[in-house]
Amino acid sequence: MSLIAIHDLRFTWPDGTPALAGVSLTVEEGRSLGLIGRNGAGKSTLLLHLNGILHGSGAVRVQGRPVEDWPADELRATVGLVFEDPEDQLFMPTVLEDVCFGPLNQGLAPDAARDRALAALASVGAAGLAGRAPHHLSTGQMRRVALATVLAMQPRVLVIDEPVMALDPEGREEVIALLAGLPQTKIIASHDLEMVLALCDDVAILDGGRVHAHGPARELLADDALLRAHGLRMPASPGGG
Ligand SMILES: Nc1ncnc2c1ncn2[C@@H]1O[C@H](COP(=O)(O)OP(=O)(O)OP(=O)(O)O)[C@@H](O)[C@H]1O
Numbered sequence: 001m002s003l004i005a006i007h008d009l010r011f012t013w014p015d016g017t018p019a020l021a022g023v024s025l026t027v028e029e030g031r032s033l034g035l036i037g038r039n040g041a042g043k044s045t046l047l048l049h050l051n052g053i054l055h056g057s058g059a060v061r062v063q064g065r066p067v068e069d070w071p072a073d074e075l076r077a078t079v080g081l082v083f084e085d086p087e088d089q090l091f092m093p094t095v096l097e098d099v100c101f102g103p104l105n106q107g108l109a110p111d112a113a114r115d116r117a118l119a120a121l122a123s124v125g126a127a128g129l130a131g132r133a134p135h136h137l138s139t140g141q142m143r144r145v146a147l148a149t150v151l152a153m154q155p156r157v158l159v160i161d162e163p164v165m166a167l168d169p170e171g172r173e174e175v176i177a178l179l180a181g182l183p184q185t186k187i188i189a190s191h192d193l194e195m196v197l198a199l200c201d202d203v204a205i206l207d208g209g210r211v212h213a214h215g216p217a218r219e220l221l222a223d224d225a226l227l228r229a230h231g232l233r234m235p236a237s238p239g240g241g
């Protein structure tokens with residue numbers, strides 16, 4: 001049984017914009033899947049279906065169980081979703097309260113939740129931001145904190161929309177190394193194909209709300225013609241490789 005199984009998922013936004021036109025994908029426990037595709041391909045819309053924020057037609061199963069059959073809190077603690085826009089993730093007066101929110105909701109005692117939160121903040125290089133107001137942070141700082149809010153819950157599946165967008169080069173490397181060291185199943189949507197190659201076993205190319213290719217990251221990301229057909233480019237390696 002696949003940990004995540006998506007079957008013929010279709011979704012149109014309330015304003016009539018079609019976003020998913022029959023997506024089928026599976027992700028096995030412990031694997032990492034990179035979701036790539038041009039702007040508007042449907043990546044973010046797809047991720048929002050994985051923990052029950054959006055419901056399209058078709059089926060999304062987590063651990064074999066349809067997402068609509070899961071209690072909402074339990075699903076969100078199992079499938080941790082980091083939004084594309086970190087402002088959507090942060091709503092408490094301080095960073096520490098935001099990162100404690102998930103663990104407290106999972107039933108941890110305040111001290112244990114605080115320990116989890118501080119460790120998660122340290123792991124994303126944001127320990128010094130604990131007392132700050134989330135909405136006064138820089139974009140990159142906010143993105144780190146948003147990631148920490150999900151890491152603190154230690155979910156079985158990490159679903160991350162653009163994990164390194166707006167991070168400085170050092171922060172980008174740190175977050176890639178951090179994610180590489182985490183044992184969880186991961187689904188990562190990104191335009192940073194170098195990062196996808198470094199982190200993901202498999203890749204799915206989304207275009208026009210459909211999966212156009214799904215296979216080993218090393219194979220798909222080496223197929224320049226395939227990438228170009230979907231508006232994608234692998235950055236040239238230094239030295240012109
Ligand atoms: N809230 C919304 N209301 C209406 N349409 C939306 C909404 N959010 C996204 N869309 C539309 O759904 C389609 C898929 O968008 P989505 O954000 O999933 O793409 P994406 O692959 O994540 O793109 P990007 O690379 O820019 O992040 C697009 O046509 C987009 O305009």
Ligand SMILES: [Mg+2]
Pocket residue numbers: 043044045084161
């Ligand atoms: Mg997106």
